[in-house]
Amino acid sequence: MRASLIQIAVDEDESVESRRRRVASLVRDQAGADLVVLPELWTTGAFAFEGFGNEAEPLEGPTHEVMAKAASDAGVWLHAGSIPERAPDGTLYNTSLFFSPSGELAASYRKIHRFGFDKGEAVLMGRGEDLVTVRLPETTVGVATCYDLRFPELFRGLVDAGAETLVIPAGWPERRRAHWTLLARARAVENQAFVLACGTAGTHARVPQAGHSIVVDPWGEVLAEAGAGEEILTVEFDPGKVAVTREQFPALKDRVL
Ligand SMILES: O=C(O)CCC(=O)C(=O)O
Numbered sequence: 001m002r003a004s005l006i007q008i009a010v011d012e013d014e015s016v017e018s019r020r021r022r023v024a025s026l027v028r029d030q031a032g033a034d035l036v037v038l039p040e041l042w043t044t045g046a047f048a049f050e051g052f053g054n055e056a057e058p059l060e061g062p063t064h065e066v067m068a069k070a071a072s073d074a075g076v077w078l079h080a081g082s083i084p085e086r087a088p089d090g091t092l093y094n095t096s097l098f099f100s101p102s103g104e105l106a107a108s109y110r111k112i113h114r115f116g117f118d119k120g121e122a123v124l125m126g127r128g129e130d131l132v133t134v135r136l137p138e139t140t141v142g143v144a145t146c147y148d149l150r151f152p153e154l155f156r157g158l159v160d161a162g163a164e165t166l167v168i169p170a171g172w173p174e175r176r177r178a179h180w181t182l183l184a185r186a187r188a189v190e191n192q193a194f195v196l197a198c199g200t201a202g203t204h205a206r207v208p209q210a211g212h213s214i215v216v217d218p219w220g221e222v223l224a225e226a227g228a229g230e231e232i233l234t235v236e237f238d239p240g241k242v243a244v245t246r247e248q249f250p251a252l253k254d255r256v257l
Pocket residue numbers: 046114115145146147148150171172173176179
């Protein structure tokens with residue numbers, strides 16, 4: 001299976017509209033991949049809080065339209081990262097969109113753990129409630145977003161729902177880059193699953209982004225890791241390795257809680 005993680009630079013000198021066009025073109029360039037992954041809140045920037053309200057869109061808004069077409073043009077499964085979604089009741093959510101190769105919205109996921117403690121996303125956005133998995137021909141994907149990476153129980157829930165590949169878009173800051181790579185490996189090892197974690201590059205709202213998108217196999221080996229700048233990280237992996245790892249080292253069967 002071939003996956004491309006598009007680590008976009010999210011800087012303030014590019015408009016949302018032109019970034020959407022640019023990213024759609026990068027997605028189309030990935031024709032031939034099975035799965036393409038974009039980062040969290042790449043239209044606004046994960047730390048550009050004022051943009052959440054200004055740029056919020058309905059689930060089937062402009063990003064949905066452009067990304068559905070890009071997925072079908074490229075013929076790929078597309079985890080289109082997340083958007084600031086405005087729900088019909090006015091609540092904002094950090095919502096991921098997952099398209100099939102025909103451009104259908106196969107799933108959406110509202111981020112469960114909102115970041116910021118008593119500010120930012122944690123107060124501006126509503127909390128998602130549902131775990132989401134998506135069945136691809138080669139693997140079952142479980143989705144999570146950025147700060148969710150710190151909450152192992154969410155990933156256990158995804159594994160219980162059948163997840164073998166964990167896809168995690170993020171806008172992780174450079175300041176805590178060591179946590180990002182450590183936690184990505186930890187989630188892979190403890191769940192005996194592939195982890196595909198796609199971050200952003202650039203600087204917005206004075207927060208330099210970590211980049212360093214990473215793909216980890218079920219044994220915890222890093223298959224590929226990006227640098228700090230804009231980059232497309234492409235990796236081939238065998239989804240069958242999940243079943244082999246879980247059979248040869250059946251630690252998941254020893255869970256007692
Ligand atoms: O947990 C972290 O250190 C970063 C989380 C974050 O930036 C986010 O969820 O947007």
